[in-house]
Amino acid sequence: MNQDSGSVPDQTPKAASRLVRRRRWVMGAAAAATVLSVAGLYGASFVQSPAQAAADTQAPKPSVITAPVVRQVMKSTVVLRGTFSDGQTVSATPTQVAATKPGTQSAALVVTGVFAQPGQRVKAAQPLLEYAERPVFALPGNVPMYRDLVVGEEGKDVAQLQQALETLGYSTGSDTTGHFGAGTASAVTRMYKHMGYAVPVSADTPGKAADTATPGGTGGPQQNKGLAAHATAPAVVVPASEVVYVPVFPARVATVPVRVGDVVKGPVITLARGDMTLTGHLDPSERGLISTGMTADIFSEATGVHTTGTVGSVGSLVTPGDKNAKDPSGTGDAASAGGAAYLPLTVKGNKPWDARFAGQDVRITLTAATTTEPVLAVPQAAIVARADAKTTVSVLEPSGKQRAVPVTTGVSADGLVQISPDHGSSLAPGDRVVVGT
Structure with a gap:
């Protein structure tokens, strides 16, 4: 049967195959074009013109x-470390218990009372502690207590005792300076009674007071009458175990290494012979910035205590191992400055140092106003x-x-x-x- 020109296209298998191949070719061409385009764009990103390359290698425009x-007052500030020390100290080390009457049985050296604490400021003739119920106290003076002083003794240590008694209001009567006579014995007795303790006496046979109360054992009728009254009394003694001398009062307690019940085997109390000293460790390169009288700000990070002072002096260079260096702190070997060479700088307090600074390592800030106005x-x-x-x-x-x-x-x-x-x-x-x- 024949078809005319208006009939449907040929649907034979051969024609269908040609159509499929044509569609695959079109799709492949489109895909290839897409790949080429992407590749071209990617490759173009790596291609620069000479002008662009030069622009990209230029240094960035500097920022300002x-x-x-x-407007301010100009100040020169130096910060350094410093250490508080006790300076010179004096210790009390009891070695025997004084008798209060002849024939008193000896007692053990045991601490029976502690009345002072480290950092405390104490007065003269104030009991600081006691051992075997005998007091340890301080008196004003510079000569160490190197022996027991008994009625009849003479020397500059006796003169120092008399001066201390007079300063405290205890008159030594007509005793000559440097001679421990009846007047001095009477003053010592009153001092001990005021402290609340029996006066110490010699364990020797009574009578020395009558023989040696005045030089040569002579005197007027009234003096001899007084000596006769002491003829049968034991001689008054000021024991070396009970007294320490400190130049200035109030004195500061440095250490109390004992407690009640401890057996005395060494110092029972140590007093500073003066106030604490503050020594800073100044970098030698900053010496030209520092002058005496410069304001100092002192701060302890450990305790939070703050105060002010002034530069007292700047010493000579201290180097590691230099034991002969003059360092107010007493070290002289640069150990406290971390082993580095330094100049010891002393700082004076505007008021007595706070006891909480004792032994502290502190920060010292030195400031000098270099202009009088902003x-x-x-x-x-x-x-x-x-x-x-x-x-x-x-x-x-x-x-x-x-x-x-x-x-x-x-x-x-x-x-x-x-x-x-x-x-x-x-x-x-x-x-x-x-x-x-």
Whole structure:
């Protein structure tokens, strides 16, 4: 059967195959074109023109670093470490128990009372502690108590005892200076009774007082009458085990290494012969910044205690191992400065040192006002020295432009330099000066 020209296309298998191949070819061509386009774009990203390459290798445009002009009092500040020490000290080490009547049985050296604590300030003739119920106390003086003083003794230590008694209000009567007579014995008796303790006496046979109360054992009728009254009494004694001498009162207790019940085997109390001393360790390179009288701020990080003082002196260089160096702290070997060489710097307190500073390592800040009133100042990095010896700073204007301002420099401290704009130039606090790029 024949078909005319208006019939449907040929649907034979051969024709269908040609149509499928044609569609696959079109789709493949489209995919290839897509891949080529992507590859071209990716490859183009690695291709630069010479101009672009040069632009990409140029250094970035420098940024400007600025700092403000300030107005303030210029101060030079130095910070260093320092140590509080006791300086010279004197200790009491009882070696025997004094008798209060002839024939008294000896007692053990056992601590029976502790009345003072480290850091405490004490008065003369104030019981500090007791052993075997006998007191240990201090009197004013410089000569060490090196022997028991008994009625009839003579010497400068007796004169010191008499002076201490007179200072405390206990008259030594008509005794000559340096002679332990009846008047001195009476004063010693009153002092002990005021402290609440029996007066110590000699364990020797009574009668020495009558023979030696005055030089040569002679005197007027009234004096001899007084001696006769003492003829049968035991001689008054001031035991070396009970007294320590300190030059200045109130004295400060440095250590109390014993407690009630301890057997005395060494010092029972140590007193400082003066107030605490503060010695700083100054870096030798900073010596030119320091002068005596400079204000010092002292702070203990451990206790939080703060006070002020002034520089008293600056000593000679102390180096590690130098045992002959004169160091007020008494070390002299640079150990407390971390082994580095230093200059010992003494600081005097504006008032007696707080007892809580005892033995503390502290921070010392020394400040010297180098200008009497506020001045203009900029960082050291802002100063530009030109070839013509002129000094300028560069001010950054709000527009971004820089304006050179001729200035005259003054003192420097803590990284800042005092400046004064030259005549005809303007500079004010808050202006931004260039310190770097």
